[in-house]
Amino acid sequence: AQSVAQPEDQVNVAEGNPLTVKCTYSVSGNPYLFWYVQYPNRGLQFLLKYITGDNLVKGSYGFEAEFNKSQTSFHLKKPSALVSDSALYFCAVRDGAGANNLFFGTGTRLTVIP
Amino acid sequence: GAGVSQTPSNKVTEKGKYVELRCDPISGHTALYWYRQSLGQGPEFLIYFQGTGAADDSGLPNDRFFAVRPEGSVSTLKIQRTERGDSAVYLCASSQGQGLHGYTFGSGTRLTVV
Secondary structure, three states: OOEEEOOOOEEEEEOOOOEEEOOEEEOOOOEEEEEEEEOOOOOEEEEEEEOOOOOEEEOHHHOEEEEEOOOOEEEEEEOOOOHHHOEEEEEEEEEOOOOOOOEEOOOEEEEEEO | OOOOEEEOOEEEEOOOOOEEEEEEOOOOOOEEEEEEEOOOOOOEEEEEEEOOEEEEOOOOOOOOEEEEOOOOOOEEEEEOOOOHHHOEEEEEEEEOOOOOOOOEEOOOEEEEEO
């Protein structure tokens, strides 16, 4: 069975500082990993994904994430936070050898302080 | 269409009533997924279709929930004898094939059972 853990419910960071949103996962096969962002009263928007290849993945809006197989982690990062990055972030995983459906973490609320 | 369309965007119903929620996926996407998101939680998997058939319905909470996709495009999630605990945002997503290029989510239907 697959699962995702986002250990921080809330992350606060000052504008212009680097940000990290943590995610760890568990799957039996090869992991396919995703990050989504959700703004108030909006659907989930895709940020980036890791399927295979380079461990550092670059996505939308300047976000990137690093796949670390030994630590089973896929932390989301951005070098310089913007106030407009404030939102709810979800990490998701699917088992590459299993069904196509994604399993989501409980989300991390990012607040960027001006 | 250009994106995943869900209707209605909001639905208020009385306890015990029957409701139908509609999802119109991106044209050509063979896979369709239903999720439920309760307040403060991550999306919870309900059911996944590949074409017309339900490939995995293990997330449906009980037999009051049912979903169909008769022509392999539009899908309807049906909830019988609604309960107050069914109140949530119901999200639909679609993907090409196995989802290696990502999953596109609709804006959701907010269901409120009073």
